[in-house]
Amino acid sequence: MESKRQKKFAGVIQEDLAAIFQREGANYLPNTLVTITHVRVTPDLAIARVFLSFFNNTDNQQALNIVKSHASEIRYKLGARIKDQVRIIPQLEFFVDDTSEYVERMDKIFDKISKEERQPDTGEE
Template sequence: MVIFIFMESIRQKKITTLIQEKMAEIFRREISGQTRLISVSQVRISPDLRLAKIYLSIFPVENKEQIFLHIANRSTYYKNLLARCIRNQLRGIPELDFRLDNSLDNLENVDRELRGEGENPIKS
């Protein structure tokens, strides 16, 4: 049995850092004056540098699915904004695939359960 482990190259790491910083700036500009926060929690780029998966955390939680769908439907718009920012550093701009990062929600649920505020099947 052969197991392949894919490691990010140094170039991939540099590009993911660059994209994460620039997308965070773009979202900061886009939502200035509004009462929500969109953070870029992680970026993963394919080995051929053609696809970037961008994981977003959205606060407040109430309308996050609507906000996420709005962002995902405008991925071409955000790709163009990103291209303006990094056109001198990167020849080809990857396609942007936005994903919703639920890790903070999961941590909040675990914390609530540990405090005894959630439904605990063991307490019966």
């Protein structure tokens, strides 16, 4: 379970990374909107796991690889923003947040189930 300190630090990182991607995201991924959906930080605050969601993009894995290839540059820009608030700038690990895809897939399954005709209960077992 994350401590208050971890949650607060994760919130700072999420906010600053969102600003970085808003300004610089077009340089990495043209015509793609990158959203930071969640950030988790290790207890020692040395590693930040950043979950990204890509909109207007066909290949999430390729987009993730592009972001990973710019990870040191993104970390440097993050460091410039938070250097007065922290002792060390965390290593950034990027992951695709597939929650929206999962929700969409589950919605389709539930729609399919609701359209199927229900079998009448016979009362026999």
